[in-house]
Structure formats: structure tokens, C-alpha cells
């Protein structure tokens with residue numbers, strides 16, 4: 001699968017931010033919200049340096065971030081807020097275990113970065129992520145690598161979500 | 170490629186190669202939901218698969234143990250939602266009389282060595298006690314498994330916890346378990362499968378294995394696996410145990426020596442705040458609970474009955490005891506242990522999670538010091554008081570003396 005879009009490179013002191021937890025992604029004060037469409041506006045509004053993310057995000061954007069993204073609570077909102085913003089995919093160096101389950105089950109593409117040249121990409125650049133080839137490119141030039149998607153993730157992405165996938169069996 | 174124990178069990182249930190870190194589809198032998206979460210599983214199932222059938226009714230179960238029998242209307246409603254669904258789908262219900270779901274599964278041989286078991290119980294990894302893979306999950310995940318008979322897992326990396334030395338006579342499996350929990354903390358094994366090894370582990374009976382495996386959750390592990398002994402295999406009518414390959418790759422091996430172990434106790438509010446019972450000796454207590462999926466087996470409770478014979482709970486101390494299952498209850502009754510316990514001042518309740526979950530058989534009040542044989546002492550879990558975690562023997566001795574004490578003090 002190929003994901004193309006405008007990059008958000010979440011940096012702090014020149015490094016990808018690690019340990020962004022579910023309260024930074026979607027704060028618990030908004031947990032009463034059940035409509036996915038209403039969730040987008042609160043995305044990252046508790047993440048230092050990126051509180052205006054939701055206002056500036058555009059459909060098709062790609063978020064690039066560090067290790068242990070989505071650690072913390074099991075709230076599905078922290079995945080659904082990106083669905084609401086029509087974010088193309090999330091690429092992190094690693095994900096929290098429950099976050100990974102929630103994202104995969106809801107058919108939201110998450111990619112694992114194994115290597116990236118942070119000098120070659122900045123927020124606003126157009127990037128291309130190819131999950132089959134395992135490449136991250138800018139202007140056709142290789143700037144990073146991805147872990148290939150698992151068969152599980154491919155099956156669920158193709159069907160839409162884990163429940164739709166069950167119907168195909 | 171050589172495989173760890175968890176990789177071997179899961180590989181036998183997958184159609185593709187299984188190695189740590191990979192996400193793969195896994196066939197599930199036992200799919201269950203308890204009264205906690207069960208109604209949500211039913212609702213999710215009905216929402217996404219209107220008119221749908223569970224994939225295999227014979228492999229699907231409900232176990233009511235959290236609030237048994239229901240003492241709140243919401244729990245009663247939820248249990249009834251599950252019962253109605255079970256009738257419609259021809260699924261077996263272990264109802265409010267049966268006891269703790271995971272223990273019933275082991276007792277009845279529903280979950281067996283080498284099998285895969287999922288359910289809405291966060292302590293289902295207790296199945297590691299019999300060399301099976303068990304995992305607690307959310308209601309959406311379980312609804313999917315009900316429908317398809319499979320789910321996906323990221324295969325966990327494995328660590329070995331190697332126990333050196335023999336367990337001293339003054340210590341039980343719970344002391345060993347608390348000791349390991351204290352040493353590992355909640356980070357060392359986070360997200361990993363543990364393989365417990367060593368002569369002291371080999372010698373543990375099924376009850377002791379259940380105690381150890383039940384606290385893998387508190388160690389932060391995905392599961393704590395023990396290779397089944399002959400006794401365990403016999404219980405399930407199996408001949409040969411699944412063992413890890415000799416040259417399998419482990420992320421870490423942790424050696425712990427227990428030759429000089431003393432009875433252990435976990436201080437509130439953390440299961441890994443473990444110290445020698447001796448160090449708290451004499452601290453006055455107000456109540457004692459013996460039971461739970463960690464220490465509610467026949468062996469645990471007989472040990473308590475033997476201590477209590479001819480002795481009495483100190484006046485003013487509230488002492489409660491809850492057998493894990495109805496089978497355990499009946500056996501204790503038949504052998505006269507129930508009357509010993511009642512005569513000694515214990516309140517004995519019907520089987521289940523009472524004493525650990527949802528306030529069945531009482532809660533603690535502010536300032537109340539409580540000794541429990543269960544697995545969690547988080548603030549608020551058993552009420553407003555302070556819960557210490559200990560072995561059934563330490564709990565019984567403390568009930569007799571009205572203060573934190575080891576068994577040696579009453580003997």
C-alpha cells in the first residue's frame with residue numbers, strides 16, 4: 001500500500017518525540033464524546049508544541065513520530081481522532097501495545113519506522129510511504145525505511161475494520 | 170527455527186511462521202466472557218453481526234464469577250443478557266454457582282496444556298499454570314473471536330526466570346510468587362512472556378502453579394508459562410508436555426535464589442512492594458480475606474483449615490474465606506473443613522471472585538488494615554482501607570493473632 005501526503009514531523013530538540021501518551025493525543029476531559037466526527041478538533045491539544053495541530057491538519061496528512069506512541073489508556077478516541085481528521089497514516093518508531101490493537105482493529109493504517117533521515121524531511125514536505133516496499137521517499141529519493149505490514153494488518157485494512165473482515169470469512 | 174514455549178504454543182495455532190515481534194492470526198480453542206464485560210460482548214456481537222451465529226458454540230463459554238449471585242441490578246441485567254444470548258446460540262453458561270471462570274476451565278479440562286484461551290478476564294493468563302496460552306481482552310476483541318474463532322497477536326518476546334534453590338518449608342507458592350513479583354517489579358517483564366524454570370518450579374503442584382501464573386498480570390507480563398509436570402498432564406489425560414527448544418532465543422535470563430526465602434508480604438498499594446513478613450511483624454490488622462484466583466484452590470484452603478483446627482480468629486477481626494469453585498467447596502464440605510473454618514470464626518461464602526472483586530462478601534473502610542491472599546492491593550480495589558497481599562498461611566496466622574504474623578508464631 002502507498003500513502004502519499006504532507007508530513008508532520010513531531011520533533012523535540014531535533015529528535016522524534018517518544019512516549020506520546022493517550023492523554024497528549026486525546027485528553028481524558030473529552031472522553032464523553034462518542035461521535036467520531038467531533039473528535040478531530042481535540043487531537044494533540046495536550047501535546048506541547050503541537051497544540052494547534054488539529055487546526056492546521058489537512059486530510060491526507062502523514063504523522064511521523066518516535067517510540068511508544070499511544071502508550072497509556074485503552075481509549076479508542078486516540079485512534080478515532082485521526083480518522084476524523086482523515087489523516088492518511090501514522091508512522092512511529094514503535095507503538096504502545098493497546099494502541100496498536102485499537103488502530104489495527106479499526107483499520108487505521110499505522111506504520112513502523114525502522115530508519116529515517118531527519119535532516120531530509122521537515123513538517124510540510126510531501127512524502128511517500130510504501131508499506132510493501134518498506135520505503136519512505138521524498139521527491140523520489142529514499143529517506144527512510146519501514147517494517148512491512150503484517151498479513152493481519154493487510155487483511156483488516158482491505159476489509160475496512162476487524163468486524164467487516166469477520167464478514168468476509 | 171528454534172522456538173520459545175510461547176512461540177511453540179502459538180505456532181501450533183497459526184498458518185504462518187511465528188517469531189517474536191510478528192503479528193499473526195491465531196486460532197482460539199476457548200472463547201469466553203464473564204459477567205464483567207460479557208453483556209458488552211453480546212451487544213457488540215449483535216451490532217456488527219445481526220442474526221449471526223458464534224463460530225463454534227462448543228468452544229464458546231460464559232462464566233459468571235465477578236458478582237455471583239448479582240447484588241446490583243446492572244450486574245443482574247448483564248448476566249441475563251448473557252443467558253439469553255447463550256440460549257439462542259446454544260452456548261454453555263457456568264452460572265453464578267460455578268466459581269471463578271479460569272479455575273472452572275482448568276478443573277473441567279476446557280483449557281488444557283498447549284491450548285489457546287481468551288476472555289474478558291484480565292487474569293486469564295493464569296492458564297500459563299498448565300502450559301496454555303491465555304489472554305484477557307476487551308469486549309470488541311472477544312465479540313470478534315466469538316464470530317470467527319481467531320484473533321491476532323503480536324508474538325511476545327520471552328524471558329526466563331530461573332529459580333535456584335529449594336523453597337524453604339516455612340514458605341508457600343505464594344511467598345515464592347510475591348518474591349518474584351517484588352524482584353521483577355512491573356517493568357522487567359512488561360509485554361513479555363515469562364518462562365518459569367528451576368527445580369522448585371518443577372516441584373510445584375497444580376495449585377502452586379496456579380498461584381504463580383495468576384500474578385503474571387501484576388508482573389506486567391503477557392503470560393507466565395510453566396512446562397506441565399506429570400501431575401498436570403495426568404489431570405488433562407495428556408502424555409507429553411510441549412517444551413521450548415533448547416537453543417531458543419531469550420531476551421534475558423533472570424536468576425533468583427530462594428534458598429533463604431522468608432514469608433513475603435506486599436504493602437499497599439502496589440503488588441510489587443514486597444518485604445519479609447517479619448519486617449511488619451506486630452502491625453495490628455482488622456480483617457483477613459482468603460481466596461481469589463491466586464489462592465482459592467482446595468490445597469490453599471485445606472492448609473488454612475488445618476491451621477484453624479482448634480484455634481480461633483481473634484475477636485474483633487473480620488475473617489472471610491471464598492473457595493474458587495463449587496467443586497472445591499463441595500470437597501471441603503465433605504471432608505469436614507468447612508465446619509472447622511466456620512467453628513474457628515471464618516465467614517465462608519459461595520464460590521467466585523468475592524473478596525477480590527466488586528465488594529461481594531464485604532469491603533474495607535477507611536483506616537482498616539486488611540490482609541488478602543488475592544493479587545491486587547491497589548487503592549480502592551477492596552474498599553477504602555489498606556490491603557496487604559500475603560499467603561493463606563500468613564493470613565490465617567494474622568487472623569488468629571490480630572496482627573501481621575507468620576505461621577511460625579502460632580505453631
Ligand code: SF4
Pocket residue numbers: 234235269290291292461462463521522525526543544
Ligand atoms: S479473583 Fe479477582 S483477580 Fe481473580 S479473576 Fe476474580 S476478580 Fe479477577
